[in-house]
């Protein structure tokens with residue numbers, strides 16, 4: 001049968017000495033190294049007793065070795081389970097208890113704190129750190145890998161067998177494990193290589209974390225399936241980005257990367273002239289950022305839309321117009337529709353509703369949670385994304401926000417994005433987040449939290465009065481707050497759940513004072 005995912009990588013691979021990864025410490029990994037080192041990790045895992053279908057949970061810093069562990073786990077027939085490096089040992093306890101991995105790999109510095117949790121979950125604890133030299137151990141699993149053979153007979157895994165479980169970020173309740181099959185990952189990587197025209201000549205600047213679908217699958221699998229190479233940076237740092245940009249042909253980032261780079265004088269037409277492609281995703285890219293980037297560099301950022309459960313769903317076109325504020329068309333093989341959220345009845349062109357998707361990219365369900373899985377799929381197999389949006393007459397998908405962020409005030413639906421777009425247009429505004437706060441009469445009251453440019457004269461009162469000219473009364477914020485910045489998670493998503501929590505009392509007091 002073969003190993004579905006890795007066989008496809010191997011079949012498309014360039015010659016062994018072709019580069020796969022260039023590291024910030026000057027090391028260079030060839031495709032032959034990729035095959036050999038991932039085999040070492042596969043051997044080490046099998047020697048630890050890992051069997052097909054076992055979970056290998058991993059919470060380690062970003063490194064090429066961590067990526068090789070991902071491939072090693074896949075080749076060993078295991079299920080790779082990366083965990084956000086920000087999770088505390090107490091949070092890790094939940095994931096280990098839920099996933100029951102055979103092995104848990106953590107940073108050497110955290111081994112002591114993690115030991116009791118690994119033991120409780122019945123997982124064997126191993127460590128993997130940052131490789132510095134042959135003389136210094138990079139952890140117990142690195143040592144076992146170094147001692148293992150560079151040849152490995154890949155374990156048979158079919159297209160529907162699981163390759164990974166990624167936990168959702170869990171902003172509404174507990175994180176759930178999204179089960180991703182070999183073909184979920186492979187089909188999406190093939191689609192993206194094609195859609196974004198990746199070739200062996202491409203060099204991707206990789207500054208994303210690798211515990212999330214964006215950096216692990218979108219970035220890494222696209223490179224692997226194209227036989228291309230990457231510059232693997234430990235994290236996003238503008239100095240590092242500009243130092244390595246001359247060697248790159250493309251970059252993938254979250255919107256905050258682009259916002260930060262725009263603040264840097266080194267971003268010029270000359271420094272980006274050689275680049276082929278800039279891709280953005282994981283959170284909405286402000287139309288303003290898209291415009292500014294184009295003005296500064298001449299490049300139109302290509303925005304795409306995906307999620308942990310579905311891999312990538314839609315993308316702006318490579319050749320056609322990349323429309324700011326939209327996430328483009330469904331990828332080949334992916335069907336997308338907009339429905340009435342409660343009934344699932346398909347809506348007409350331009351109507352706002354629930355975005356639903358179906359295709360080989362869509363996951364196999366939530367780990368050990370059949371009720372939740374059943375609740376998120378329609379009878380005809382479409383997955384209910386939880387994102388609200390519309391499809392315009394030209395076929396471009398527009399996202400107006402998460403369903404749970406929809407504000408219902410006095411029985412009216414207010415889509416935060418519509419109010420945010422109006423505020424963001426105002427001179428002196430950097431960005432805004434519109435949320436619903438509990439209101440005694442209306443259920444929820446529209447509330448705007450706005451970040452303004454340093455020295456701008458715009459005020460909460462002037463924002464409120466400008467909006468009065470532009471929006472229906474029920475959409476008007478009842479309170480406007482000016483802040484220094486918005487809370488974001490590591491993927492650049494504005495954490496509206498935190499804002500709602502933070503502002504509910506402030507809002508209530510402000511409403512009372514204003515009575």
Ligand code: AMP
Pocket residue numbers: 168169213280281282283284285303304305306307308309327385386387399401402491
């Ligand atoms: P995650 O599972 O962490 O990848 O988060 C997925 C969610 O991120 C989606 O359901 C969307 O709400 C959001 N998202 C991803 N890409 C975009 C985008 N280009 N524009 C707006 N929201 C996005």
